[in-house]
Amino acid sequence: MLDLRKLRYFLTVAEELHFGRAAVRLHLAQPPLTRQISALETELGFRLFDRTSRTVTLTAQGRHFLPYARAVLDQVNLTQTIARKLATGSAGQLVLGYASSIALSDLFSQAIQAFAQRFPDVQLTLVESASGSLCSQVADGRVDIGMSRMPLEHGQTGVQALALGDEPLVAALSSDNPLAHRESVSLSQLSAYPLIQFPADFGSGLNDSIEQLYRRNGLPLRPGPSGRQITSIIALVAAGQGVALVPECTRTLAKKGVTYRPLTDAEACVQLLILTRNQGRSLLVEAFMGVVNEWVQTTRPT
Secondary structure, three states, rough: OOHHHHHHHHHHHHHHHHHHHHHHHEEEEEEEHHHHHHHHHHHHOOEEEOOOOOOOOOOHHHHHHHHHHHHHHHHHHHHHHHHHHHHOOOEEEEEEEEOHHHHHHHHHHHHHHHHHOOOOOOEEEEEEEHHHHHHHHHHHOOOOEEOOOOOOOOOOOEEEEEEEEEEEEEEEOOOHHHHHHOOOOHHHHHOOOOEEOOOOOOOOOHHHHHHHHHHHOOOOOOOEEEOOOOOHHHHHHOOOOOEEEEEEHHOOOOOOOEEEEOOOOOEEEEEEEEEEEEEOOHHHHHHHHHHHHHHHHOOOOO
16 A cells, blocks of 8 residues: 555655755655655656756656546545544534425525535435424434424423424415405404315324414314425415415415415414434534524524
């Protein structure tokens, strides 16, 4: 195996084309440098330099070998840099799981953008999942961080949740629905229409919050068709198949035939939670949480 130190010596001499100047750059005496180059030539089986008392030039083999030697050393330097970044938590892989409606929020896009700018050597993998499954995925390590709308179950261990605040719910209505012409609507008015939700077995935190809201207000919930993504739910609204209650960030889905209206019920909100493991959080997880906390501090009303 070639000695990396000898390759560095060769590269320095090739750049200087002068053993004396190369020795100064390498903080070596010239005789040891000459011996190391000769030893490298012996290992390679060909001369790297033509030397006279006044000049040093690369041989044809030396010129051909030079870019390969430089590539090896560049890769070694890159490997050392990445190793240092891994040790300090500024490189590696981070898996982020999220509920579909959360992808529409400002927090989601801005936190990812800020993190990517600050840690460009981190490979960020995004996994869309129902809120109900994110807790177990975080607990068993399939996901490093979960962004969910479902509070932890009582007695849940191994995972902790950071609440980032409540987001108002809005009504998504077909534009020809009579309620779409009002400035705001109430839950009581919406209860007269089929409610489009995620499938019952999907494990949606949004479903749970809405169903609790209906129960607290003593309102009947008329089940409508279901969609496995927030975009599917809005498409069903546009098709006149019912109404939907969605986080306010869903307004960014400006689909033709759909009108969004605020609710008169102040309690109609849904939580945004970030899930992480209780123990063994990596430096990358800590770094991402730091970015999220900064975002929360800058956007929180004073």
